[in-house]
Amino acid sequence: MDLKFYYSLILGLLLWSCQQPEEETFFVIQGQAQGSTYSIKYIAKEELVSKIEIDSLLEAFDNSLSTYKSTSKIAKVNSGDTTIVVDKWFTDTFNASQKIYKETNGLFDPTIGVLVNAYGFGPGHQHHNLSPYQIDSLLQYVGFSKVKISPSQTIHKDFPQTYFDFNAIAQGYSVDVTVDFLKSKGIQDAIVEIGGELFAIGKNTIQDKNWIVGIDDPLQTPEERKLIATIAVENLGMATSGNYRKVITDSITGEKFVHTINPKTGKPQKSNVLSATVLASTCMMADGYATAFMVMSLEQGKEFLKKHPELYVMIMYADENNKLQQLQTENFKLLLK
Numbered sequence: 242m243d244l245k246f247y248y249s250l251i252l253g254l255l256l257w258s259c260q261q262p263e264e265e266t267f268f269v270i271q272g273q274a275q276g277s278t279y280s281i282k283y284i285a286k287e288e289l290v291s292k293i294e295i296d297s298l299l300e301a302f303d304n305s306l307s308t309y310k311s312t313s314k315i316a317k318v319n320s321g322d323t324t325i326v327v328d329k330w331f332t333d334t335f336n337a338s339q340k341i342y343k344e345t346n347g348l349f350d351p352t353i354g355v356l357v358n359a360y361g362f363g364p365g366h367q368h369h370n371l372s373p374y375q376i377d378s379l380l381q382y383v384g385f386s387k388v389k390i391s392p393s394q395t396i397h398k399d400f401p402q403t404y405f406d407f408n409a410i411a412q413g414y415s416v417d418v419t420v421d422f423l424k425s426k427g428i429q430d431a432i433v434e435i436g437g438e439l440f441a442i443g444k445n446t447i448q449d450k451n452w453i454v455g456i457d458d459p460l461q462t463p464e465e466r467k468l469i470a471t472i473a474v475e476n477l478g479m480a481t482s483g484n485y486r487k488v489i490t491d492s493i494t495g496e497k498f499v500h501t502i503n504p505k506t507g508k509p510q511k512s513n514v515l516s517a518t519v520l521a522s523t524c525m526m527a528d529g530y531a532t533a534f535m536v537m538s539l540e541q542g543k544e545f546l547k548k549h550p551e552l553y554v555m556i557m558y559a560d561e562n563n564k565l566q567q568l569q570t571e572n573f574k575l576l577l578k
Contacts, residue, residue, distance in 0.1 A: 263287065265447060274299040275412060275436055276309065283423060283431035284446055290426050298422055299415060299435075305330040306411045308354070319354070321401045326394045334407050334414055334525070335390055341410075341529045342385040345545070349533040350504035354406030355382045357502065360509075376507040383504055413438045413480050413528025420524075432474075437481060440524045441474040451475045453578060459483050459516040459557050459565075469567075470555065472576040477553070478524025482531035483516025501535050513559045514539055520553035520573070530554075539568070546570060 263286045270281040270292050281295065305328050307313045317325045327335075341349045356379055359371055371379075387399040412435060419433050420440045430443035432452045441452040451473035458467040503510040517534035521527040530552060534542050539558050546554060553576060556568040569577075 267447065270295055272296055275303065275307070275415065277436035279419075279433075279435040281419070281423070281431065281433050283428045283442075285428060289428055290423060294422075295419065298419065302330060302415050302418055306334060306407055306414075308406055308408065315405055315407065318396050319404045323395060323397075325396065327390065327396060330414070330418065332390060332394070334411055337414070337525050337529060338407065338410055339385055341526075341533055344549075345533045345537070347384070347505055348503070348536040348541075349409070349529060350383060350385050351405055351407050351409065352383050352385050352388060352403050353502060353504040354404035355379050355402060356504070356507055357406050358404060360502065362502075371507075380507045383507070409482070409532035410525055410529040412436050413478065413523070414525035416440050416478060416524040438479070438524050438528055439474075440478040442476065444475055454479060456481060456518050456555065469557065471578045472520075472573075473578055474520065474576065477520045477522065478527040479518065479520045480524060480528035480531045481516055481518040482528075482535050483514075483557070503536060510536065512536075512538065514542065514556060515559060515565070516557040517542070518555045518557075520576070521551070527552075543568070 265284050265286050268283050268285060268288055268290075270279075270290065272279055272292060272295065274296070279295070279299070281290075283290070303310055303313060305314050308315055308319065310316060314325055314327055314331055318327070338349070338351045342351075356376070359375065359379055382400045382402040382404070384403075388403060388405075389397050391397050416433050416435050416438050417440060419435065420431075420442060423431050423433070423442065428442065430446050432441045432454075433439060439454065441454070444450065445452050452475065454472055454474050455468040456470045456472065458465075458469040501510050501512055502508070512535070514535060514537070517531045519527045519531040519534070521530065530549075534545075534554070534556060537545060539556070542556055546552065550570075550572070552570065553573040554568075554570045555573050558566055558568065560566045
């Protein structure tokens with residue numbers, strides 16, 4: 242045998258062997274962000290994304306939209322700086338909020354921040370009641386129709402006191418931003434969860450099934466982890482809104498309800514809607530709509546769903562007998578496991 246041919250054959254076999262695809266496996270990245278935690282699980286043949294990259298991405302996102310960071314763009318806008326040029330993340334969140342604001346006739350309104358802070362639910366965390374006079378004086382600053390983005394990408398506010406609070410939609414958007422980053426790295430199958438909001442990309446191809454997600458029982462105690470439903474998700478964002486572990490029980494009647502600030506009245510609104518889980522094409526929209534359902538009455542929610550068949554929704558509520566009930570759209574039922 243020709244020795245050079247023999248060596249070439251051996252080298253070729255070695256190179257062929259080295260180039261054979263490795264087995265796909267799960268890669269997991271976990272950390273802390275936005276005052277909560279995040280978890281990413283993706284399927285690949287090699288590590289494609291690092292924790293440092295994810296942490297840097299989420300930190301940059303907070304530098305745009307976190308009201309808890311005094312140096313963020315939104316914090317500077319809220320403080321009255323009219324020179325701030327907002328970025329794509331701010332603009333996308335603004336436009337999505339405006340869409341839901343119009344669809345809900347103002348029941349979803351991120352300019353409610355001035356009231357959230359006054360009640361002590363914002364960064365200050367000092368809870369107190371407001372008088373009718375105080376509420377009325379603050380309501381003049383609330384209304385998404387009173388703000389706009391100028392052609393120069395700065396924010397115009399009719400009242401300098403108007404305060405943006407995108408916390409009801411921004412966390413969902415941070416999931417979408419992370420999903421887009423994973424896709425840019427060539428990842429086709431993954432599940433991203435940040436603070437309870439999530440998006441499922443593709444499928445769990447290793448186990449040959451859709452990603453399986455559990456939905457918490459809104460009446461569970463802090464020590465429990467009780468699921469009310471389990472669903473199979475593929476290429477959908479999911480968000481659940483509700484005062485989990487903060488459901489109020491009347492000491493006399495035993496009635497269960499939650500309090501949500503109504504941006505139209507400025508007052509905490511008693512509601513028997515305990516939680517709303519929404520799945521949509523993006524996690525940002527799922528997050529915003531889930532919040533909106535918490536401000537609507539159950540009947541308003543039902544009417545809204547007639548106009549939005551694209552949403553997969555489960556609403557948990559207490560009926561007239563104080564029993565926990567579920568309202569599920571037909572397409573949501575198809576996801577149930």
